[in-house]
Amino acid sequence: MDSLFATYNRWNVNVVSAEGSKIIDDQGNEYLDFVSGIAVNNLGNRHQKVQQAILEQLDQYWHVSNLYHQEPQQTLAKMLVEHSAGDAVFFCNSGAEANEAAIKLARKYTGKSKIITFKQSFHGRTFATMSATGQEKIHSGFGPLLQEFTYLQYNDSDGLASVMDDSVAAVLIEVIQGEGGVIPAQPEFLTSVEVLCKQYGALFIIDEVQTGIGRTGKPFAYQHFNLSPDIITVAKGLGSGLPIGAMIGKAKLKEAFGPGVHGSTFGGNPISVAAAKATLDIIFNDEFLNEVNEKGKLLKTGLKNELAGVESVLEVRGCGLMLGIACNGDVSPIISNLRENGLLVLNAGPNVIRLLPPLTITKEEIQQAIKLIKAELIKFDILHPV
Structure with a gap:
Protein backbone atom coordinates (compact mmCIF):
# COMPACT_ATOMS: atom_id res chain seq x y z
CA MET A 1 0.00 0.00 0.00
CA ASP A 2 1.22 3.51 -0.84
CA SER A 3 2.11 5.32 2.40
CA LEU A 4 1.98 8.80 0.84
CA PHE A 5 -0.98 11.15 0.77
CA ALA A 6 -2.26 11.21 -2.79
CA THR A 7 -1.71 14.97 -3.21
CA TYR A 8 -0.15 14.56 -6.67
CA ASN A 9 -1.40 12.98 -9.87
CA ARG A 10 1.84 11.11 -10.35
CA TRP A 11 3.00 10.07 -13.79
CA ASN A 12 4.05 6.52 -14.53
CA VAL A 13 7.73 7.48 -14.34
CA ASN A 14 9.85 6.06 -11.53
CA VAL A 15 13.07 8.10 -11.63
CA VAL A 16 16.33 6.33 -10.80
CA SER A 17 18.89 8.78 -12.16
CA ALA A 18 19.19 12.17 -13.84
CA GLU A 19 21.98 14.23 -15.33
CA GLY A 20 21.94 17.39 -17.42
CA SER A 21 18.75 17.49 -19.49
CA LYS A 22 18.09 13.74 -19.24
CA ILE A 23 16.10 11.61 -16.78
CA ILE A 24 16.24 7.79 -16.62
CA ASP A 25 13.45 5.66 -15.15
CA ASP A 26 13.50 2.19 -13.61
CA GLN A 27 12.68 0.64 -16.99
CA GLY A 28 15.76 2.17 -18.60
CA ASN A 29 13.71 4.75 -20.54
CA GLU A 30 15.46 8.05 -21.21
CA TYR A 31 13.51 11.31 -21.22
CA LEU A 32 14.40 14.79 -22.43
CA ASP A 33 13.49 16.97 -19.47
CA PHE A 34 11.51 20.11 -20.40
CA VAL A 35 10.07 20.33 -16.88
CA SER A 36 13.26 21.00 -14.88
CA GLY A 37 11.54 20.09 -11.63
CA ILE A 38 9.00 22.84 -12.50
CA ALA A 39 11.56 25.58 -13.20
CA VAL A 40 13.85 24.39 -10.39
CA ASN A 41 16.78 22.67 -12.10
CA ASN A 42 17.76 25.70 -14.17
CA LEU A 43 21.26 24.26 -14.58
CA GLY A 44 19.92 20.84 -15.40
CA ASN A 45 20.11 17.78 -13.19
CA ARG A 46 23.14 17.36 -10.92
CA HIS A 47 25.27 20.19 -12.29
CA PHE A 284 24.24 35.69 -12.99
CA ASN A 285 26.71 36.06 -15.82
CA ASP A 286 26.09 38.14 -18.95
CA GLU A 287 27.48 35.52 -21.33
CA PHE A 288 25.32 32.77 -19.81
CA LEU A 289 22.19 34.93 -19.88
CA ASN A 290 22.84 35.96 -23.49
CA GLU A 291 22.87 32.27 -24.38
CA VAL A 292 19.55 31.79 -22.56
CA ASN A 293 18.04 34.58 -24.65
CA GLU A 294 19.37 33.02 -27.85
CA LYS A 295 18.01 29.60 -26.93
CA GLY A 296 14.67 31.12 -25.95
CA LYS A 297 14.38 32.83 -29.33
CA LEU A 298 15.37 29.62 -31.09
CA LEU A 299 12.71 27.62 -29.25
CA LYS A 300 9.95 30.21 -29.61
CA THR A 301 10.65 31.00 -33.27
CA GLY A 302 11.04 27.32 -34.09
CA LEU A 303 7.72 26.47 -32.46
CA LYS A 304 5.90 29.35 -34.16
CA ASN A 305 7.27 28.38 -37.57
CA GLU A 306 6.73 24.64 -37.24
CA LEU A 307 3.27 24.91 -35.67
CA ALA A 308 1.96 27.67 -37.95
CA GLY A 309 -0.27 25.28 -39.88
CA VAL A 310 -1.44 23.22 -36.90
CA GLU A 311 -5.12 24.01 -36.34
CA SER A 312 -5.20 23.08 -32.65
CA VAL A 313 -2.49 25.63 -31.76
CA LEU A 314 -3.77 29.11 -30.92
CA GLU A 315 -0.59 30.81 -29.73
CA VAL A 316 3.01 30.34 -28.60
CA ARG A 317 3.76 32.79 -25.80
CA GLY A 318 6.21 33.50 -23.01
CA CYS A 319 9.75 34.75 -22.61
CA GLY A 320 13.19 33.15 -22.55
CA LEU A 321 12.91 29.49 -21.65
CA MET A 322 9.45 29.79 -20.10
CA LEU A 323 7.02 29.20 -22.94
CA GLY A 324 3.42 28.10 -23.33
CA ILE A 325 1.68 26.57 -26.33
CA ALA A 326 -2.00 27.54 -26.05
CA CYS A 327 -4.32 25.03 -27.73
CA ASN A 328 -8.05 24.86 -28.46
CA GLY A 329 -8.61 21.77 -26.35
CA ASP A 330 -7.46 19.69 -23.41
CA VAL A 331 -3.70 19.12 -23.70
CA SER A 332 -3.55 16.21 -21.22
CA PRO A 333 -3.41 13.49 -23.91
CA ILE A 334 -0.74 15.42 -25.81
CA ILE A 335 1.44 15.69 -22.69
CA SER A 336 0.94 11.99 -21.97
CA ASN A 337 1.87 10.98 -25.52
CA LEU A 338 4.95 13.21 -25.51
CA ARG A 339 6.03 11.50 -22.31
CA GLU A 340 5.60 8.09 -24.00
CA ASN A 341 7.86 9.39 -26.78
CA GLY A 342 10.57 10.57 -24.40
CA LEU A 343 9.79 14.28 -23.85
CA LEU A 344 8.67 15.57 -20.46
CA VAL A 345 6.51 18.72 -20.52
CA LEU A 346 3.85 20.24 -18.24
CA ASN A 347 0.45 21.81 -18.54
CA ALA A 348 -0.48 25.30 -17.32
CA GLY A 349 -4.22 24.99 -16.98
CA PRO A 350 -6.20 22.59 -19.16
CA ASN A 351 -5.31 24.04 -22.59
CA VAL A 352 -1.65 25.12 -22.38
CA ILE A 353 1.49 23.03 -22.84
CA ARG A 354 4.19 24.56 -20.63
CA LEU A 355 7.87 24.28 -21.56
CA LEU A 356 10.53 24.83 -18.89
CA PRO A 357 13.76 23.27 -20.18
CA PRO A 358 17.03 23.65 -18.29
CA LEU A 359 18.83 26.87 -19.16
CA THR A 360 21.73 24.61 -20.17
CA ILE A 361 19.66 22.87 -22.85
CA THR A 362 21.51 22.44 -26.14
CA LYS A 363 20.30 23.75 -29.48
CA GLU A 364 20.17 20.17 -30.75
CA GLU A 365 17.90 19.19 -27.86
CA ILE A 366 15.67 22.18 -28.60
CA GLN A 367 15.28 21.01 -32.20
CA GLN A 368 14.56 17.49 -30.98
CA ALA A 369 11.79 18.78 -28.71
CA ILE A 370 10.25 20.93 -31.46
CA LYS A 371 10.13 17.90 -33.77
CA LEU A 372 8.41 15.73 -31.15
CA ILE A 373 5.90 18.45 -30.23
CA LYS A 374 5.00 19.13 -33.87
CA ALA A 375 4.48 15.45 -34.63
CA GLU A 376 2.22 15.00 -31.61
CA LEU A 377 0.14 18.10 -32.32
CA ILE A 378 -0.35 17.09 -35.98
CA LYS A 379 -1.50 13.67 -34.78
CA PHE A 380 -3.87 15.38 -32.33
CA ASP A 381 -5.36 17.45 -35.18
CA ILE A 382 -6.00 14.33 -37.19
CA LEU A 383 -7.72 12.56 -34.31
CA HIS A 384 -9.63 15.66 -33.16
CA PRO A 385 -10.64 17.65 -36.24
CA VAL A 386 -12.13 21.08 -35.59
Missing part, protein backbone atom coordinates in the same frame (compact mmCIF):
# COMPACT_ATOMS: atom_id res chain seq x y z
CA GLN A 48 28.84 19.31 -11.32
CA LYS A 49 29.82 22.73 -9.92
CA VAL A 50 26.73 22.82 -7.74
CA GLN A 51 27.32 19.24 -6.59
CA GLN A 52 30.91 20.06 -5.68
CA ALA A 53 29.82 23.08 -3.64
CA ILE A 54 27.32 20.92 -1.75
CA LEU A 55 29.97 18.29 -0.98
CA GLU A 56 32.41 20.91 0.26
CA GLN A 57 29.81 22.38 2.62
CA LEU A 58 28.89 18.92 3.90
CA ASP A 59 32.46 18.63 5.17
CA GLN A 60 32.09 21.87 7.17
CA TYR A 61 28.64 21.95 8.82
CA TRP A 62 25.08 21.02 7.87
CA HIS A 63 22.95 23.15 10.15
CA VAL A 64 23.27 25.67 12.95
CA SER A 65 20.77 28.10 14.38
CA ASN A 66 20.10 31.38 12.62
CA LEU A 67 21.05 32.95 15.96
CA TYR A 68 24.65 32.56 14.72
CA HIS A 69 26.39 34.58 12.02
CA GLN A 70 26.98 32.55 8.85
CA GLU A 71 29.19 34.14 6.24
CA PRO A 72 27.78 32.05 3.33
CA GLN A 73 24.33 33.58 3.96
CA GLN A 74 25.82 37.07 3.80
CA THR A 75 27.60 36.25 0.53
CA LEU A 76 24.46 34.84 -1.08
CA ALA A 77 22.37 37.79 0.11
CA LYS A 78 24.91 40.19 -1.39
CA MET A 79 24.71 38.36 -4.73
CA LEU A 80 20.92 38.71 -4.75
CA VAL A 81 20.84 42.41 -3.88
CA GLU A 82 23.62 43.24 -6.34
CA HIS A 83 21.52 41.77 -9.16
CA SER A 84 18.14 43.16 -8.09
CA ALA A 85 16.39 46.32 -6.92
CA GLY A 86 16.58 45.16 -3.31
CA ASP A 87 18.86 45.88 -0.38
CA ALA A 88 18.15 43.13 2.17
CA VAL A 89 17.24 39.44 2.10
CA PHE A 90 15.24 37.07 4.28
CA PHE A 91 15.94 33.38 3.61
CA CYS A 92 13.30 30.67 3.87
CA ASN A 93 12.65 27.25 2.28
CA SER A 94 10.19 27.75 -0.58
CA GLY A 95 8.32 30.17 -2.79
CA ALA A 96 5.20 29.96 -0.63
CA GLU A 97 7.27 30.92 2.42
CA ALA A 98 8.87 33.80 0.53
CA ASN A 99 5.41 35.10 -0.39
CA GLU A 100 4.21 34.59 3.20
CA ALA A 101 7.10 36.77 4.37
CA ALA A 102 6.24 39.40 1.76
CA ILE A 103 2.59 39.50 2.84
CA LYS A 104 3.55 39.82 6.51
CA LEU A 105 6.11 42.52 5.76
CA ALA A 106 3.67 44.52 3.63
CA ARG A 107 1.09 44.53 6.40
CA LYS A 108 3.65 45.28 9.11
CA TYR A 109 5.37 48.09 7.23
CA THR A 110 2.26 49.86 5.93
CA GLY A 111 -0.04 49.21 8.87
CA LYS A 112 -2.69 48.26 6.30
CA SER A 113 -4.26 44.90 5.45
CA LYS A 114 -5.71 44.96 1.95
CA ILE A 115 -3.65 43.21 -0.74
CA ILE A 116 -4.50 43.14 -4.44
CA THR A 117 -3.64 40.11 -6.57
CA PHE A 118 -4.94 38.89 -9.92
CA LYS A 119 -7.23 36.24 -11.34
CA GLN A 120 -5.39 33.09 -12.48
CA SER A 121 -2.40 34.00 -10.31
CA PHE A 122 -0.58 31.43 -8.20
CA HIS A 123 1.41 32.34 -5.06
CA GLY A 124 1.50 29.14 -3.00
CA ARG A 125 -0.55 26.72 -0.92
CA THR A 126 -0.14 27.95 2.65
CA PHE A 127 -3.25 29.70 3.97
CA ALA A 128 -2.05 33.22 3.24
CA THR A 129 -0.57 32.42 -0.17
CA MET A 130 -3.57 30.28 -1.09
CA SER A 131 -5.74 33.25 -0.17
CA ALA A 132 -3.54 35.46 -2.36
CA THR A 133 -3.93 33.08 -5.29
CA GLY A 134 -6.68 34.09 -7.72
CA GLN A 135 -7.92 30.59 -8.60
CA GLU A 136 -11.09 29.05 -7.17
CA LYS A 137 -9.75 25.50 -7.61
CA ILE A 138 -6.95 26.31 -5.13
CA HIS A 139 -9.46 27.71 -2.59
CA SER A 140 -12.08 24.98 -2.78
CA GLY A 141 -12.78 22.89 0.33
CA PHE A 142 -10.80 24.88 2.91
CA GLY A 143 -13.47 27.10 4.38
CA PRO A 144 -13.01 30.84 4.96
CA LEU A 145 -9.80 32.22 3.49
CA LEU A 146 -7.56 34.89 4.94
CA GLN A 147 -9.42 38.15 4.54
CA GLU A 148 -8.72 41.31 2.56
CA PHE A 149 -7.38 39.87 -0.67
CA THR A 150 -8.93 41.38 -3.81
CA TYR A 151 -8.60 39.60 -7.16
CA LEU A 152 -8.57 41.74 -10.29
CA GLN A 153 -8.35 41.02 -14.00
CA TYR A 154 -4.75 40.63 -15.13
CA ASN A 155 -3.50 43.24 -17.63
CA ASP A 156 -6.38 45.60 -16.81
CA SER A 157 -4.91 48.96 -15.75
CA ASP A 158 -8.30 50.66 -15.56
CA GLY A 159 -9.65 47.96 -13.30
CA LEU A 160 -6.71 48.38 -10.93
CA ALA A 161 -7.01 52.17 -10.93
CA SER A 162 -10.71 51.89 -10.03
CA VAL A 163 -10.04 50.03 -6.76
CA MET A 164 -6.71 51.50 -5.62
CA ASP A 165 -6.94 53.75 -2.57
CA ASP A 166 -5.12 54.51 0.66
CA SER A 167 -6.32 51.25 2.28
CA VAL A 168 -4.17 49.06 0.00
CA ALA A 169 -1.04 47.62 1.63
CA ALA A 170 0.41 46.01 -1.50
CA VAL A 171 -0.11 44.77 -5.01
CA LEU A 172 1.32 41.27 -5.56
CA ILE A 173 1.88 40.24 -9.18
CA GLU A 174 3.69 37.78 -11.45
CA VAL A 175 5.43 39.21 -14.52
CA ILE A 176 4.38 36.02 -16.30
CA GLN A 177 1.54 34.02 -14.80
CA GLY A 178 3.00 30.52 -14.76
CA GLU A 179 0.38 28.17 -13.34
CA GLY A 180 -2.31 30.43 -14.77
CA GLY A 181 -1.38 29.67 -18.38
CA VAL A 182 2.04 31.22 -19.13
CA ILE A 183 0.44 34.64 -19.62
CA PRO A 184 2.86 37.59 -19.90
CA ALA A 185 2.00 40.95 -18.39
CA GLN A 186 1.76 43.87 -20.78
CA PRO A 187 4.55 46.44 -20.19
CA GLU A 188 2.13 49.34 -19.76
CA PHE A 189 0.16 47.33 -17.20
CA LEU A 190 3.26 46.70 -15.09
CA THR A 191 4.12 50.40 -15.25
CA SER A 192 0.63 51.34 -14.11
CA VAL A 193 0.90 48.94 -11.15
CA GLU A 194 4.12 50.59 -10.02
CA VAL A 195 2.77 54.13 -10.49
CA LEU A 196 -0.43 53.39 -8.56
CA CYS A 197 1.49 51.74 -5.72
CA LYS A 198 3.62 54.84 -5.31
CA GLN A 199 0.59 57.11 -5.52
CA TYR A 200 -1.26 55.33 -2.71
CA GLY A 201 1.64 54.26 -0.49
CA ALA A 202 1.27 50.56 -1.28
CA LEU A 203 4.17 48.17 -1.72
CA PHE A 204 4.88 46.82 -5.20
CA ILE A 205 5.62 43.09 -4.81
CA ILE A 206 6.73 40.91 -7.69
CA ASP A 207 6.53 37.12 -7.35
CA GLU A 208 9.56 35.78 -9.24
CA VAL A 209 9.33 32.27 -7.82
CA GLN A 210 8.99 30.69 -11.27
CA THR A 211 10.33 33.49 -13.50
CA GLY A 212 13.47 34.33 -11.54
CA ILE A 213 17.07 33.11 -11.63
CA GLY A 214 17.67 33.45 -15.36
CA ARG A 215 14.51 31.69 -16.55
CA THR A 216 13.53 34.56 -18.89
CA GLY A 217 17.06 35.60 -19.89
CA LYS A 218 17.52 38.14 -17.06
CA PRO A 219 18.36 37.51 -13.39
CA PHE A 220 14.71 38.46 -12.72
CA ALA A 221 11.89 38.82 -15.22
CA TYR A 222 10.88 42.32 -14.06
CA GLN A 223 14.25 43.52 -15.39
CA HIS A 224 12.91 43.31 -18.95
CA PHE A 225 10.96 46.44 -17.98
CA ASN A 226 11.90 49.69 -16.29
CA LEU A 227 10.60 48.64 -12.86
CA SER A 228 11.85 48.91 -9.29
CA PRO A 229 9.71 46.70 -7.02
CA ASP A 230 9.75 47.12 -3.25
CA ILE A 231 9.82 43.35 -2.70
CA ILE A 232 10.88 40.44 -4.93
CA THR A 233 10.20 36.83 -3.96
CA VAL A 234 12.25 33.97 -5.35
CA ALA A 235 12.71 30.22 -4.85
CA LYS A 236 12.55 27.33 -7.37
CA GLY A 237 15.68 27.94 -9.51
CA LEU A 238 17.67 29.49 -6.66
CA GLY A 239 19.04 26.25 -5.18
CA SER A 240 19.23 23.94 -8.22
CA GLY A 241 16.95 21.47 -6.48
CA LEU A 242 17.84 22.08 -2.84
CA PRO A 243 15.08 23.79 -0.82
CA ILE A 244 15.64 27.51 -0.47
CA GLY A 245 13.58 30.63 -0.98
CA ALA A 246 14.25 34.32 -0.47
CA MET A 247 12.39 37.57 0.02
CA ILE A 248 14.40 40.52 -1.28
CA GLY A 249 13.30 43.97 -0.08
CA LYS A 250 14.34 47.58 -0.18
CA ALA A 251 16.27 49.18 2.69
CA LYS A 252 13.26 51.17 3.96
CA LEU A 253 11.56 47.89 4.91
CA LYS A 254 14.29 46.68 7.29
CA GLU A 255 12.87 48.62 10.24
CA ALA A 256 9.64 46.59 10.05
CA PHE A 257 11.34 43.18 10.09
CA GLY A 258 13.45 43.24 13.24
CA PRO A 259 14.29 40.47 15.75
CA GLY A 260 11.36 38.26 16.68
CA VAL A 261 9.03 39.54 13.95
CA HIS A 262 9.59 36.65 11.55
CA GLY A 263 11.86 33.62 11.28
CA SER A 264 12.58 30.19 9.84
CA THR A 265 14.42 27.34 11.55
CA PHE A 266 15.78 25.96 8.29
CA GLY A 267 15.80 29.18 6.24
CA GLY A 268 19.24 29.75 4.77
CA ASN A 269 20.38 26.21 5.53
CA PRO A 270 24.13 26.04 4.75
CA ILE A 271 23.81 23.16 2.27
CA SER A 272 21.08 24.95 0.33
CA VAL A 273 23.04 28.22 0.50
CA ALA A 274 26.11 26.49 -0.95
CA ALA A 275 24.02 25.18 -3.83
CA ALA A 276 22.47 28.62 -4.40
CA LYS A 277 25.83 30.41 -4.40
CA ALA A 278 27.21 28.00 -7.00
CA THR A 279 24.03 28.37 -9.05
CA LEU A 280 24.16 32.16 -9.10
CA ASP A 281 27.89 32.15 -9.88
CA ILE A 282 26.97 30.50 -13.17
CA ILE A 283 23.61 32.07 -14.03
